[in-house]
Structures are given as C-alpha cells and as structure tokens.
Amino acid sequence: MTDRMPAGFSRDQEGRLLIAGRTAEAWAAQAGDTPVFVYDRALLAARVAALRAAMPAGLQLHYAVKANPMPALVAHMAGLVDGLDVASAGELELALNAGMAAGAISFAGPGKRDRELEAAILAGATINIESAGELHRAGVIAGRAGRQARVALRINPPFALKGSGMRMGGAASPFGVDAAQAPEVLRAMAGRWFDFRGLHIFAGSQNLSETALLEAQRETVALVAELARHAPAPPPLVNLGGGFGVPYFPGDKALDLAMLGKGLADILDARPASLQASRFALELGRWLVAEAGVYLCRIIDRKTSGGESFLITDGGLHHQLAATGNFGTVIRRNYPLVNASRNGAEWEILSVVGCLCTPLDRLGDKIELAQSGVGDLIAIFMAGAYGRTASPQAFLGHPAPRELLV
Amino acid sequence: MTDRMPAGFSRDQEGRLLIAGRTAEAWAAQAGDTPVFVYDRALLAARVAALRAAMPAGLQLHYAVKANPMPALVAHMAGLVDGLDVASAGELELALNAGMAAGAISFAGPGKRDRELEAAILAGATINIESAGELHRAGVIAGRAGRQARVALRINPPFALKGSGMRMGGAASPFGVDAAQAPEVLRAMAGRWFDFRGLHIFAGSQNLSETALLEAQRETVALVAELARHAPAPPPLVNLGGGFGVPYFPGDKALDLAMLGKGLADILDARPASLQASRFALELGRWLVAEAGVYLCRIIDRKTSGGESFLITDGGLHHQLAATGNFGTVIRRNYPLVNASRNGAEWEILSVVGCLCTPLDRLGDKIELAQSGVGDLIAIFMAGAYGRTASPQAFLGHPAPRELLV
Numbered sequence: 001m002t003d004r005m006p007a008g009f010s011r012d013q014e015g016r017l018l019i020a021g022r023t024a025e026a027w028a029a030q031a032g033d034t035p036v037f038v039y040d041r042a043l044l045a046a047r048v049a050a051l052r053a054a055m056p057a058g059l060q061l062h063y064a065v066k067a068n069p070m071p072a073l074v075a076h077m078a079g080l081v082d083g084l085d086v087a088s089a090g091e092l093e094l095a096l097n098a099g100m101a102a103g104a105i106s107f108a109g110p111g112k113r114d115r116e117l118e119a120a121i122l123a124g125a126t127i128n129i130e131s132a133g134e135l136h137r138a139g140v141i142a143g144r145a146g147r148q149a150r151v152a153l154r155i156n157p158p159f160a161l162k163g164s165g166m167r168m169g170g171a172a173s174p175f176g177v178d179a180a181q182a183p184e185v186l187r188a189m190a191g192r193w194f195d196f197r198g199l200h201i202f203a204g205s206q207n208l209s210e211t212a213l214l215e216a217q218r219e220t221v222a223l224v225a226e227l228a229r230h231a232p233a234p235p236p237l238v239n240l241g242g243g244f245g246v247p248y249f250p251g252d253k254a255l256d257l258a259m260l261g262k263g264l265a266d267i268l269d270a271r272p273a274s275l276q277a278s279r280f281a282l283e284l285g286r287w288l289v290a291e292a293g294v295y296l297c298r299i300i301d302r303k304t305s306g307g308e309s310f311l312i313t314d315g316g317l318h319h320q321l322a323a324t325g326n327f328g329t330v331i332r333r334n335y336p337l338v339n340a341s342r343n344g345a346e347w348e349i350l351s352v353v354g355c356l357c358t359p360l361d362r363l364g365d366k367i368e369l370a371q372s373g374v375g376d377l378i379a380i381f382m383a384g385a386y387g388r389t390a391s392p393q394a395f396l397g398h399p400a401p402r403e404l405l406v
Numbered sequence: 407m408t409d410r411m412p413a414g415f416s417r418d419q420e421g422r423l424l425i426a427g428r429t430a431e432a433w434a435a436q437a438g439d440t441p442v443f444v445y446d447r448a449l450l451a452a453r454v455a456a457l458r459a460a461m462p463a464g465l466q467l468h469y470a471v472k473a474n475p476m477p478a479l480v481a482h483m484a485g486l487v488d489g490l491d492v493a494s495a496g497e498l499e500l501a502l503n504a505g506m507a508a509g510a511i512s513f514a515g516p517g518k519r520d521r522e523l524e525a526a527i528l529a530g531a532t533i534n535i536e537s538a539g540e541l542h543r544a545g546v547i548a549g550r551a552g553r554q555a556r557v558a559l560r561i562n563p564p565f566a567l568k569g570s571g572m573r574m575g576g577a578a579s580p581f582g583v584d585a586a587q588a589p590e591v592l593r594a595m596a597g598r599w600f601d602f603r604g605l606h607i608f609a610g611s612q613n614l615s616e617t618a619l620l621e622a623q624r625e626t627v628a629l630v631a632e633l634a635r636h637a638p639a640p641p642p643l644v645n646l647g648g649g650f651g652v653p654y655f656p657g658d659k660a661l662d663l664a665m666l667g668k669g670l671a672d673i674l675d676a677r678p679a680s681l682q683a684s685r686f687a688l689e690l691g692r693w694l695v696a697e698a699g700v701y702l703c704r705i706i707d708r709k710t711s712g713g714e715s716f717l718i719t720d721g722g723l724h725h726q727l728a729a730t731g732n733f734g735t736v737i738r739r740n741y742p743l744v745n746a747s748r749n750g751a752e753w754e755i756l757s758v759v760g761c762l763c764t765p766l767d768r769l770g771d772k773i774e775l776a777q778s779g780v781g782d783l784i785a786i787f788m789a790g791a792y793g794r795t796a797s798p799q800a801f802l803g804h805p806a807p808r809e810l811l812v
Binding site: 065066069086087088089090091094108109110111112113130131132133134156171172173174175177178300301302303304305306307308310312313314316321326327328330351353354355356357358359360374388389390391392393394395396397398399 | 471472475492493494495496497500514515516517518519536537538539540562577578579580581583584706707708709710711712713714716718719720722727732733734736757759760761762763764765766780794795796797798799800801802803804805
C-alpha cells in the first residue's frame with residue numbers, strides 16, 4: 001500500500017508528511033490552528049517553469065485568479081506569469097494590488113455591472129466583452145470618463161472542448177457572443193471610445209485529453225482568423241483559453257506537456273497571415289495551482305457505526321466543497337487523502353468526514369489509510385484550486401480556515 | 407399564466423411584487439444595492455403560530471439556527487420558539503446573543519472541538535452527545551471547569567425517514583450513537599459531571615410525506631422508550647427531530663399540519679409509562695423560515711445565444727447555491743422565480759443566470775416569465791433557508807449580499 005499523492009510531496013523517516021521540507025504538523029503549529037491550507041511557492045514556480053519550457057516561445061501565460069485568490073498567492077503568481085484574468089471588480093483590485101500591470105489584466109464574466117466596467121476602464125484593464133449590450137455600456141462609461149475602454153471580444157464558440165469537466169462552448173450559452181453575431185460586435189469596436197485588444201475563446205475546463213485540447217486550439221485559431229476580418233485591427237492578443245485538467249482521481253493521467261507544446265507550436269506556425277502579428281495566450285487557473293496546495297484538518301473523534309469506521313475531522317465542505325463531491329460533480333469520488341501524521345505498517349478502510357451536521361460532509365469515502373486516531377492530521381491534496389473561496393465558508397458558523405503560502 | 411409563488415406574496419395593481427406590503431423595488435432601494443435577501447417577520451410569526459395551533463399542547467418548538475443564522479432573524483425567532491438548536495460554538499454565541507436562555511439551547515454536530523464543548527458547558531447549553539468519545543471529553547472538561555455538563559444522547563436510529571431529501575438514519579453514520587451502543591453511553595451519563603437532559607433522534611430532512619414523518623415519529627418514541635431504561639433518569643426532553651419539508655418544485659404539496667398534529671398527538675397520548683413525565687420537542691429549520699424569504703437580484707444584461715434567451719443578473723450561486731441545483735441535489739429543478747418589476751401581459755421562455763463566470767450559475771432554466779429587460783428585478787422565492795451561509799459567498803470576489811428582516 002502506498003499513498004496516492006501528487007508529485008512534490010513525500011514522507012520523512014517517521015512517516016510524517018512533508019510539505020516544502022517541513023512536516024504538516026509544523027505548518028499546522030505555525031498557523032496556530034487547523035484546518036489550514038498550505039500552498040507551496042516552489043511547486044507553483046516549478047509548474048509555471050515546466051509549462052514555459054514545453055510551450056512555444058512567445059506564448060503568454062495568464063493566471064485566472066478565480067482558482068485561488070489568496071492575496072499572497074496572487075502576488076507570487078503575478079511575478080511568474082504574463083497576465084492575470086479576473087472575474088469581478090474585487091478580483092481586479094486584487095490583481096492590481098498584486099502588482100500586475102493593468103494592461104496585462106483581462107476581465108471576463110457575463111454579468112459585469114456598470115461600476116465594474118468603470119473600474120476596469122479607469123484602471124486600464126482589458127474588458128472581455130460578452131454581449132453587444134455590454135459593449136454599448138462600456139462605450140457610454142468610457143465616453144463619460146473621457147478615457148478609451150480596452151476591449152477584447154469573448155466568443156461563444158460553435159464547437160466544444162470534448163470530454164471537459166465543464167463544457168463552455170458548442171451550445172446556447174450566457175458566455176460571450178455567438179460566432180454568428182461576432183462580426184457585428186467586432187465592427188462596433190472601431191468606435192472612438194474603444195481600444196481593440198483582441199479575442200478570447202474559452203471552450204471548456206478540467207480536460208485531460210491532449211488530443212481534445214489541441215483540437216479545440218486548432219478550431220479556436222481557425223475561428224479567430226475568420227472573425228478577425230471584421231475587427232478594427234489585427235488582434236494584438238488571442239486568448240486561447242485553457243481547459244487543462246489535473247488528475248484528481250485514480251486512473252486520471254496528468255497531461256503530457258511536451259505533446260501539448262509541440263501540437264500548439266504546429267498550430268501557431270501554420271496560422272494564416274491575418275494572425276501573423278498577433279500574440280497568443282493560455283489562460284490557466286486550476287492547472288497552475290491545484291496540485292501545489294494541501295488542506296490539513298485534524299481528527300476530533302473516531303467512531304464505528306453499522307460496521308463502518310469514521311474519522312471525524314475539524315475540516316469539511318465549508319472549506320472543501322468540491323472534495324465532498326458537491327460542486328459541479330454528479331458522482332462523488334475521493335480526492336487523494338492521507339494520514340499526514342503517520343504512515344503505519346497497518347492499513348484500514350476508513351471514512352473521513354467533516355465536522356458539519358450534514359451527510360453531505362464526507363471528505364473520504366471508505367478509503368485505505370494508515371491506522372488513524374484522534375489528534376492525527378489528515379491531508380487532502382489537490383487543494384490549491386477552488387477550495388476556500390469555492391466553498392460555503394459561513395455554513396454552520398465555524399471559523400475561517402487558515403492559509404499559508406510557504 | 408400565473409406566478410408560482412408561496413403564500414404571503416402578491417402583486418400590486420401595476421404588477422409589481424409586494425413583500426410585507428411594499429414593493430420589491432422599495433426594499434432594494436432601502437438595502438442600497440442588489441442582490442438582497444428580504445425576510446418577512448410576519449410570515450415567520452404566522453408560520454410558528456400555525457404550527458403551534460396544529461400541534462399537541464405542550465409540544466416544544468425549536469429553531470435550528472443553521473437554516474438561517476442572520477442575527478436579527480435569530481433574535482426574532484428566539485421570541486417565538488421554545489428553544490434554539492446550534493451546530494457550532496459560533497452558532498451558540500449567536501443564540502445566546504439573541505437572548506435565548508442557555509438551558510433552552512442544544513448543540514449538535516459530529517465534530518465538536520474541546521473548546522466548543524467547553525463553551526457549551528460554561529454557558530449551560532445542552533450538548534447532544536454523538537459518541538462515547540465525545541461524552542468522555544465533555545466529562546473531562548466539565549470536571550476541570552468544576553461545572554456539570556448538560557448532556558443529551560443523539561441516537562443514530564436503525565430506521566430512516568422514508569423519502570427524505572436527506573436520510574440521516576437507517577445506515578452507518580457519523581451522526582449520533584448507534585442504538586445498539588446507546589445503552590452503554592446512557593449508563594455513562596450517570597457520572598457526576600453530567601446532568602442528563604434527554605434524547606435526540608434525527609431521521610431525515612426535507613420530507614413532504616405526512617405518513618413517513620408520523621411513522622418516523624412513532625418509531626422514534628418507541629426507540630426512545632426502550633432506550634430510556636438505560637438512562638440515569640427519565641428523559642426530561644425528547645427531541646423528535648424535524649424533517650418537515652417545504653414545496654420547492656411544481657407538484658410538491660405543502661405538508662398538512664392538521665394531519666401531522668393529530669397523528670403526533672395520538673403517538674404521544676399512547677406513549678409508555680416510562681415517558682409520561684417527558685416533554686417532547688420538534689426541531690425545525692428549513693420549514694420555519696424557507697418560505698418567508700425572497701432573494702432579489704437585478705437584470706444586468708439580456709442576450710440571445712443559440713436561439714435561447716438569457717437574462718443575466720447580479721445574483722448567483724455565490725448567494726443561492728441550492729437554487730442552482732448544486733448543493734445536495736442530483737437533478738436541477740427551478741425554484742419559484744418571477745419578474746418582480748412587472749407582470750406583463752406577454753410571457754416568454756427565458757433562462758436566468760447569475761453573474762459568475764461558470765456554467766453552474768443557472769438560477770432559472772427555460773422558465774416562463776413576464777417580458778423582462780435590463781433593470782428589472784428578479785425574485786427567487788424559498789430563499790429564507792440555506793441561502794447566504796450555505797453558498798460560496800467569496801467565490802469570484804463579489805460583494806456580500808444585503809439582508810433585510812422586515
């Protein structure tokens with residue numbers, strides 16, 4: 001029996017989990033309490049470096065702040081990537097505070113309020129326009145401010161990223177402008193209060209098929225080349241979206257970066273003349289940060305019911321909703337989860353639950369673990385993305401989790 | 407075409423939605439911004455009064471704070487019910503601040519930390535003990551504090567509440583003590599640091615079958631009578647749990663209170679001698695508050711994609727996760743949802759989405775609505791329970807929703 005854990009984590013001679021060279025227990029002590037999220041700076045940097053090494057030269061890398069908006073982490077990422085993508089005025093403020101140049105920030109989201117458009121215009125961030133109505137509102141606000149709005153067009157593509165955890169193309173959608181309506185909106189971007197920055201297509205997320213990802217990138221470049229004819233200028237930047245998945249579950253295989261990089265290089269090399277001057281960007285959230293984070297919680301109680309053994313922790317779905325299978329998933333499967341305090345010679349089948357008074361709060365269902373008892377730390381991996389802020393933290397009135405960037 | 411909305415709401419002559427006698431727009435103006443939750447005090451009071459009128463005399467009514475912990479609402483409920491049930495030290499503090507006597511507060515939850523047990527013991531609240539280990543910890547803390555712990559035993563029943571939205575009995579469970587293990591834990595409650603307060607059984611939630619609810623109550627009373635033989639004293643209070651459902655979806659039928667009250671009276675009248683001196687309580691959360699709350703959000707954009715018309719609002723799953731079908735439900739169905747600004751002669755099929763950049767954020771899927779445009783208010787009913795605090799509020803960095811108790 002060996003632990004299932006992402007690369008970059010190991011155990012010391014006493015069997016204790018090491019995160020960035022120190023024991024999980026040491027990090028919990030430093031945080032002052034559990035539960036605590038621990039994010040490893042070096043793993044984040046290594047991830048970006050591996051991606052850059054594999055991808056075509058000149059390809060920009062953007063970090064989607066929504067995946068993990070911890071301010072210190074965003075500041076760390078800002079120093080590693082070429083741009084930040086935000087989804088609200090709150091995230092825009094975060095990105096600016098992190099030191100990212102406004103010109104390298106793009107703002108997407110189907111429901112931007114006037115005050116949010118105004119904040120983006122005044123800061124000089126690029127607005128990914130999602131409808132004709134939104135472009136009109138941005139123009140009015142820009143005119144009133146006497147300042148051009150940087151705009152890019154987000155397109156709802158007629159194709160989908162096949163096999164994605166979440167499809168965002170190929171169907172009626174609140175995101176972006178249908179390709180059929182795009183020429184008209186692009187022509188409107190020639191208006192005097194607009195500074196045209198390019199196009200953005202996002203076809204899906206959490207995809208583990210290199211073939212499907214490359215096929216979507218190929219279709220994206222073809223569609224952008226066709227639509228660019230209607231734009232006021234050659235697109236300065238084409239945001240290819242992301243969709244790179246991470247291996248949460250047994251049998252999932254990490255993406256082959258070399259294959260993706262080679263494929264994307266071929267696609268870009270073969271791009272039509274109309275896109276020769278354009279730069280290209282990948283926008284990644286989950287793929288950059290998920291595997292660099294661990295969620296640590298402590299066993300409060302151990303009990304047996306109906307022949308099943310339960311470990312009851314001080315963690316739960318209020319911090320790790322996705323790990324309990326209750327956010328965007330139909331079938332619950334276990335995230336990688338280990339006893340961080342010991343790696344016993346004896347193994348047991350145990351169910352790990354959170355402290356919330358709801359049957360939804362199950363972190364690990366009949367999972368093979370080292371013999372575990374009250375006081376031990378449980379580590380849930382893949383916790384760097386869509387953890388704290390994608391969970392109902394106020395549910396049942398428990399304190400906020402700690403977060404460490406180490 | 408008529409609106410689907412709970413009793414207690416209506417429209418004025420101009421077709422505008424009225425909440426507690428004023429328009430939704432007036433409440434949004436008073437809140438200063440949207441989205442806003444509006445909870446109607448009078449509807450809450452009427453709900454409690456209707457329940458009391460139907461239930462046997464002497465039956466206690468408890469409010470489970472987790473359903474809606476807005477402090478003003480908890481204080482309002484504290485004046486209407488006989489007790490509050492809490493699920494964390496945070497909720498305990500809230501209940502005490504709301505003015506509820508500590509002796510009428512019970513604290514349930516599978517993962518109570520030592521500091522939480524200590525807070526309950528020092529305050530004098532009743533701890534619903536969920537394992538032998540927890541009882542032991544409570545005894546140690548009580549001894550150290552020189553103060554008895556008020557304890558009740560939570561039992562994991564060998565039967566389930568049939569047809570519940572969420573089963574909490576009849577299987578291996580992290581909640582409570584299996585009936586087979588209960589005698590031993592009850593005997594331990596004779597210890598000097600314990601003040602035995604009774605028993606608690608919770609068999610399921612969100613149930614709309616009077617027959618199933620009464621059957622569970624009957625089984626509960628029988629089980630409690632049997633187990634009470636092992637208790638240090640006749641149980642002062644038997645918490646029958648709740649599980650009363652509310653009609654979220656078309657075809658759902660509200661519970662018949664008269665039938666439930668009559669049935670429960672028969673069960674209690676026929677109880678064995680060992681429970682003659684016991685009082686009984688119903689613990690309800692959702693049923694008391696869900697229908698008294700409305701979530702108001704404003705249409706920011708309207709667009710067409712792939713032939714489908716979308717209303718994009720400033721609300722979303724960060725405030726109303728359950729309404730998007732992403733919390734504890736497998737099949738997404740629409741909560742009652744109307745245009746609160748107008749009740750047009752013309753109706754359309756529209757999809758209503760939130761402002762978040764994720765396809766999960768769908769509040770209403772192809773729903774029949776009055777002709778709707780930018781600036782109109784959308785009202786989502788059944789928003790009084792498991793709304794703000796049961797949603798990932800920090801997701802994507804939008805501001806907190808307003809809450810009004812009116």
